Structure formats: structure tokens, C-alpha cells
Amino acid sequence: MLLKHKHSLSLRLSHWLNVPIILMLVWSGILIYWAYPAYISMPAWAVEKFNLHHRLAEGMGWHFTLMWALIANGIFFVIYSFVSGHWRALVPTSRDLKNFIPFILSDLRISKRKFPETDEYNPAQKVAYTGALIMGFGAVITGFAIFKPVLLGWLTALCGGYQTARFLHFAMMIGLVLFLIVHLIQVGRSGWATFQSMISGYEHEQD
Amino acid sequence: MNRIETEPAIWKKKKRIAWICAFSFLLVLAGIFTFIKIGPQKDGTSSIFRYGFMANEKLWHALQSKKISLERTVPSGKKPRVNGTIGLRTELPEGDYKIQVVQDELKESFGLGTILVLPKTSHSTEFRCIEGWSEDMQYAGIRFSDFMSEKNLGKKKDGTYYSYVGLETPDGKYYVSIDMESMLHPQTLLAWEMNGKPLSRYNGHPLRLMIPIKYGIKSLKRVGKIIFSDERPRDYWAERGYDWYSGL
Structure with missing residues (x-):
């Protein structure tokens, strides 16, 4: 039988490490955000249901520890991408x-135009994956701008000031969550073999 | 993309190993999560987060002392935002307001009058609340380092500084402790004015700390007691799961 080697071990490792890291960063970010919900608010019952009140300290604990895991994984991925091509x-x-x-x-x-199936990522995948990487990078930069606005005052100024940087950081999170939603829908549409290949690295092509 | 020719049995084995790895990964995650949630706690948070805070403190503290918070222009007379009234809920004691200073066996108290005549410094900068809001504020008073040298405080017999400064409200309900380097920062003031006006009750009348290189939780209002010590004095929010350092 013929197997297609789709994802290297480094790529899969980095990808799956990202899942808990980003999920917990988003969640703890929401706990932090809810101490002063400046952009989006929710009805009281929803805040109650998700238990978002008075969890700032806990959110900060997760966020300022896990941020280093995201950075380390990001650096690992960038180095891997360049070394492997x-x-x-x-x-x-x-x-x-x-x-x-x-x-x-x-x-x-919506359009009738057909794109041939290839081994490569399709144009939408490339834009989405690269976009997610850029948003992750942006989240780290704006994150530092609000984490250390005095020590890294130049970076905060570069991001348009403390409150603007906070807003941009929030926007990056929204962008990443939207990416995640589309990503999950596409995996669902693509089917089990695709999902499975992200775990084993291989996909069954023909018997 | 590479293609490999293989036997169905080998492919089956490959998949099984991959799935075992995946489930082990999930188990490890669940273990870490459980450890954080119900494992050892230190001052109101998981010991993992406490170490995380401390590692960040070590890393950033090296850069701290020389950097200043950018100066701003603040419209005079604008009411500074108020947040938190712990330690301010009782009425101010009648009579001359005294500030107690504790430094090892030395216990001294200074009347407010002897502080308000000290050389006045003013700064205007952005103050950042740990909750996420921030506001440009002007504040004036005696630079804490000047206060120390004027009153001959904060140094041990061998001439070196104590490592920590603790501040408390007169009722002892709110209290903070801060590293000495941050207290010696030029923008750290014992202030009696904000936005050109004397402090209001809930902004900390008659005297408060203003330390813009930390989150606002450290800028204790209504200073009643100042402690110089090599042992870290107690800190209200650090006992409740927050980062003790809280440096910006």
C-alpha cells in the first residue's frame, strides 16, 4: 500500500503543543480581560455562567507562565521551518x-471554477496558516507592550500606546479564534483521514 | 510530498503508536492541569504560577530601575479616577496625622506637617490599574528617595539600603511591600496632590504613595506606616494570588 507522508514529527509536535497553549492563553486572557471588559461585554447571567468574575489573579498566573511556552514553541517552529524549508x-x-x-x-x-487537487497547501490554507502565524507574532508583540509598558516603553509607543496595544492584543486573540473556528470546520469537512494524518504524519493513499 | 510503499500491518502499527502518543499527551496535559488546580498552592495561587511570577520578576527586575514612565500632560483639575477603598473606610483619626516609621528596633513617627514642607516634586504620567484601565495623572509631593535622605531613613548601620519598603494604611487593612530599587525610582513619590489639587479622601488624603512603574495596587493610599526591612513585609494582593512584584 502507498502512504503519503504529510506532516513531519517536528511540525506535528509544534502543532499539538500549540493547542493547549493557545486555548489556555485565550481562556486566561478572557479572565484578565473581564476585570475591565472595555470592548465586549456579556449579560450578567453569561458572566455568571462562565464564572468570569474575580479571576484576574488566576488569569495572570496562567497567562504570564504560558506566554513563554508560546514564544518557545513559536521560535522552535520558525527555526524548523527555515531549516527544513x-x-x-x-x-x-x-x-x-x-x-x-x-x-x-x-x-x-459560489463560483463554478475548479481548482485541481494538489499535494500543496491550497491558496486559502497558505493565507490562513501564514495569517495565524502573523497574528500569533502580533499577539506576542502587543502582549509585551502591555506587559511591560515602562520597561518596553518604546514597544508600547510603537503599538500606539498602552490602551491601543491592549485593544490590538484583544484583536489578535479574536483573529486567532476566528482562524481556529474556520480551521476546525475545514478539518471536519476534510474528514477523518486528514485529522488522523496530523497525528500519525501519514495518510493512506492507495492499497 | 514523499510517498512510501508499506504493508498494511506496518501502517496499522504506525497508527497505533501515534494514537498512543496522542493519548499520553492528553494524559500529561490533564496531569498538569490537575496539579495546577488542586496541587500545592502558595499565597493564593498554584505554586507553578508563583514560580512563574518570580521567574518573570528576576528577568525584568534587571532592567527596572533606570527606565521611567513617559511624562504626559494632564489637564489640571480633572478628577483622578478612584478604585478600591480598602483601608479608607474608617474616618481619618482626629488631631495631628502621624506617620509611623519602623526600621528594625527604631520606631519613629512624623507629623504630617513635617512632611508637607519637604521639597516638592511633580510628575505627570500614565497610571495603570492591574484590572486593565489606565489614566494620565499628575501628582506632586516628596520624592520617596528624598524623603529617605531628608529623614535619614532606609539605610542600615553599614550604610546599605534595606531590601524592602512596606507601607500600611493607619487601620492596617491595606498594606503593600515594594523592592527598594523601585522605591528609589525618581518617579516614586509620597504625594499630597493629584491633578493640581489636594488629595480627596478616596484618592488617599492626606498622603499616598504614587509609583507609576508598578500597577496601581502598589500605590497605597492614606499612608499610616512605613516599614524598612530586609524581610519582605506583607502585601495585601500578593497574599491573594497576585504577582508580588507587579512591575511594569
């Missing part, structure tokens, strides 16, 4: 950017 598969070319919208329209069956 994986970045070439990931970063969209100008052609991918041009095909980005048409591909999505085709994928949603």
Missing part, C-alpha cells in the same frame, strides 16, 4: 494571493 510550502506566493478569493468562492461552491 517548510516555509516554502507555507508562505503564499503572489499567485496564491491572487487565487485566494477565487479559491474560497470555489470552495464555498
Whole structure:
């Protein structure tokens, strides 16, 4: 039988480590945010239900410990991508950017145009994955800007000031969550073999 | 993408190993999560987070003392935001307001009048609450380092500084402790004015600490007691799961 080697061990490791790290960073970020919910608020019963009140200290405990895990994993992934050449598969070319919208329209069956199935990531995947990486990087930068606005005052100023940096940090989180939702939907559409290949690294191609 | 030719049995084994790894990973995560939630606690938070806070403190403290919080212009007379009234709920004691100083066996108290005449310094900068809001505020009073040298406080017999400063409200209900380097920072003041006006009751009348290089929880209002010590004095929020250092 023929197997397709889709994902290297380093890639899978980095990917699956990211799952708990990012989920807990988002959750603890929400606990921190809820001490002063400046942008989005929820009805009292929802806040009650999710038990978001008075958990700032706990949120900070998670956030300021796990942030280093995210950074370490990010550095590991970037180094891996350059050493292995994986970045070439990931970063969209100008052609991918041009095909980005048409591909999505085709994928949603809005346009009739067909894109051939290839081994490569499709244009939407490349834009989404690279976008998620950039948002992760942005979350770290804006995170430092609000974590140490005196020591890293230059970075805070670069992000437009303390409150702007806080807003941008929040926006990066929203972006990452939206990515995650689309990512999960696409995995669901793609099916078990795709999900399984992210764990074993291989996908069964033909008998 | 590489293709490999293999036997179904080998493929089956490959998958089984991968899934065992995946489930072990989940078990490890569940273990870490449980340890954080119900494992050893230190001052109101998981000991893991306590070590996380302390590691961050070590890393950032090295950069701390020289950096200042950017100066701003603040409209005079604007009412400074109030947050938290712990330690301020009882009425101010009648008569001359005294500030107690404790430094080893030395116990001294200073009348407010002897502090308000000290050389006045003013700063305007952004104050950041640990909750997430921030506000530009102007504040004036005696620089804490000047207060120490004027009153000959804060140094041990061998001429070196104590490691910590503790501050408490007169009723002892709110209390903070801060590392000496941060207390010697030029923007750290014992203030009696904010935004050009004398302090209001809930902004800490008659005298408060203003330390913009820390979260606002450290800027204790209504100073009743100052402690110089090599042993870290108690800290209200650090006993309740927060980072003791809280440096910005």
C-alpha cells in the first residue's frame, strides 16, 4: 500500500503543543480581560455562567507562565521551518494571493471554477496558516507592550500606546479564534483521514 | 510530498503508536492541569504560577530601575479616577496625622506637617490599574528617595539600603511591600496632590504613595506606616494570588 507522508514529527509536535497553549492563553486572557471588559461585554447571567468574575489573579498566573511556552514553541517552529524549508510550502506566493478569493468562492461552491487537487497547501490554507502565524507574532508583540509598558516603553509607543496595544492584543486573540473556528470546520469537512494524518504524519493513499 | 510503499500491518502499527502518543499527551496535559488546580498552592495561587511570577520578576527586575514612565500632560483639575477603598473606610483619626516609621528596633513617627514642607516634586504620567484601565495623572509631593535622605531613613548601620519598603494604611487593612530599587525610582513619590489639587479622601488624603512603574495596587493610599526591612513585609494582593512584584 502507498502512504503519503504529510506532516513531519517536528511540525506535528509544534502543532499539538500549540493547542493547549493557545486555548489556555485565550481562556486566561478572557479572565484578565473581564476585570475591565472595555470592548465586549456579556449579560450578567453569561458572566455568571462562565464564572468570569474575580479571576484576574488566576488569569495572570496562567497567562504570564504560558506566554513563554508560546514564544518557545513559536521560535522552535520558525527555526524548523527555515531549516527544513517548510516555509516554502507555507508562505503564499503572489499567485496564491491572487487565487485566494477565487479559491474560497470555489470552495464555498459560489463560483463554478475548479481548482485541481494538489499535494500543496491550497491558496486559502497558505493565507490562513501564514495569517495565524502573523497574528500569533502580533499577539506576542502587543502582549509585551502591555506587559511591560515602562520597561518596553518604546514597544508600547510603537503599538500606539498602552490602551491601543491592549485593544490590538484583544484583536489578535479574536483573529486567532476566528482562524481556529474556520480551521476546525475545514478539518471536519476534510474528514477523518486528514485529522488522523496530523497525528500519525501519514495518510493512506492507495492499497 | 514523499510517498512510501508499506504493508498494511506496518501502517496499522504506525497508527497505533501515534494514537498512543496522542493519548499520553492528553494524559500529561490533564496531569498538569490537575496539579495546577488542586496541587500545592502558595499565597493564593498554584505554586507553578508563583514560580512563574518570580521567574518573570528576576528577568525584568534587571532592567527596572533606570527606565521611567513617559511624562504626559494632564489637564489640571480633572478628577483622578478612584478604585478600591480598602483601608479608607474608617474616618481619618482626629488631631495631628502621624506617620509611623519602623526600621528594625527604631520606631519613629512624623507629623504630617513635617512632611508637607519637604521639597516638592511633580510628575505627570500614565497610571495603570492591574484590572486593565489606565489614566494620565499628575501628582506632586516628596520624592520617596528624598524623603529617605531628608529623614535619614532606609539605610542600615553599614550604610546599605534595606531590601524592602512596606507601607500600611493607619487601620492596617491595606498594606503593600515594594523592592527598594523601585522605591528609589525618581518617579516614586509620597504625594499630597493629584491633578493640581489636594488629595480627596478616596484618592488617599492626606498622603499616598504614587509609583507609576508598578500597577496601581502598589500605590497605597492614606499612608499610616512605613516599614524598612530586609524581610519582605506583607502585601495585601500578593497574599491573594497576585504577582508580588507587579512591575511594569
